[in-house]
Amino acid sequence: MQIDTLSVDARNRESTHHGTLGFPMAVYHSVLSQNVLGYIRLHWHEELQFCLVFQGPVAFSAEDRTWQLETGDGIFINSGYLHMARPLGNPDAGYICLDIHPRLLCGFPGSVLEQDYVLPALSDPVLTARPLYRKDPWQAAVLQKIREIYQESETKKPGWELLATARVYEIFAAILSHQPSDDCRTRKWSRANTVAQRILSYLTAHYEEKITLAQVAVYASYTESECCRIFKRFTGESIFAYLRELRLEQSVRLLDSTDQSISEIGESCGFRSPSYYIEAFRQQFHCTPFQYRKKKRT
Template sequence: MLKNICCIELRSGSKEEVMPDFQPDFPYLASYVDFDQCAGRFVPWHWHKEAELFYVEEGVLEYRLSRGTVVLPAGSGGLVNSNVLHMTRAQQDNVRTTQFNHIFDVSLIGGWQGSRIERKYITPFVTAPQVEMVALRPEAPEQAQILEALRASFQITEDYAYEVRLRAALSDLWCRIFALAEPLLREKARRDKTSDHLKTMMAYMHEHYAERISVAEIAAAAFISERECYRAFRDTLHTTPVEYLKGYRLQQACQLLAQGGESLTSISQSCGLGSSSYFGKVFREAFGCTPQAYRREWQESDKFRRK
């Protein structure tokens, strides 16, 4: 069953994305993302050790990665590698944008640790820093066939031998994508520490966003200089540490606004945004409406979805 995802939660320790309903005996989640239901029509920067197979159902989707941006229209798809820092955004305003996702631990298809399948077909892929994503486009005939199989895999029903049929479909898709990626896998590439530094600094901000924190403290969390901190955010995320922190605080505020009737003053303070007047100002700049209007619109749409 597809789970509708409109916001992400992060693990308290590693700060990777939490996978709701992820079970250790079958580490898999099928999700559906409607970007109309996401604050700002984007899913913020995050990462997870699980692989992500996705299909763009409607609209045009941007995947932003540390090595650049990939634009994928409806009918496209791809595989995001394990532990890759990424964010997704609906490219077109007023155009509904949706995607389907298979998110799974690679052990689901690789079997036990050290197995032949893991050594030959899993480890070479997930440990390749040069392979952040393999994009699939319908105009390429071979990729179009994979995309047809990918879309069909989301139609597998939860009846007899569902887990076996799903694992078989994921294994087939992995094998075909692995073959496409082989030329990249043969390239030699050194791991860029910038992504690791960013994850560490982002984790620090996610842990302390309610507090007053400085760029010096953010940089110190990754044992780098402030100059290197600014460079990492600029070159990879195309923003500053301060702007990223503000954006993260606003995302947390959006979740609180959608959840209930907590006062704006309480929300602004608990999210590290200071006074309610400043909160209102930066919220309008980011989302084009007031916090009150956002809450009202979200709660009304939530009532509609429950009918």
């Protein structure tokens, strides 16, 4: 299954429901060029995420770190942390993605699994993310299990959920059993993740309006320079470059789903003039909004 657009709520938490209430795990085959912006923008969700790159390279960022992963490599991203993915060179780069809600691992509230393993892992600052390299034996075994879960989700033979869940437990156990040694466990929980989330929340809630850096800084409760520095660490770009891409992404939704005029869409998405909107759209998508809409509707 491929998701072409990323839906988030006011806190920039992904609002897509992954899996079902009865089986809270979803399996995706994500080709980055099929996303509206050509990459997965910064977001977070409650689910644990395990990825396997089937065509690379892909740059994964989680909190304030970035890893370049080649074909066959992967990554684990913990619940609640901001992350994003960009293709490097090849726009059709992509990865298999497992999104797993922690309650699948807990079994039931108050269980040993929940109290001794899942909850401590969710709050462990060392477990923000863990790259998985195909050349490391135990990590290669984890990557193979991700591949097997994907294959089982495609065929959906009777009992595939049981087999997938068993492999998820094996994957999670492998991650926990290969924690860094005590002298490496010096990484502290950083407020930067919260600050970046607040900045994103403000941009998401107010992208239709004129936004100043001073307003963003007041909302984030940090100085303007620190907001810029933290956001650059998380995304690799400036706050206002990200805001422009956010506005363009929202405008694509309106081009697809409404009959509003080009100028109305540009204004409702925060662009100060129709000409500026058209030029920004052309730079991002290599066509005008009118050409995009016409192509989509023919």
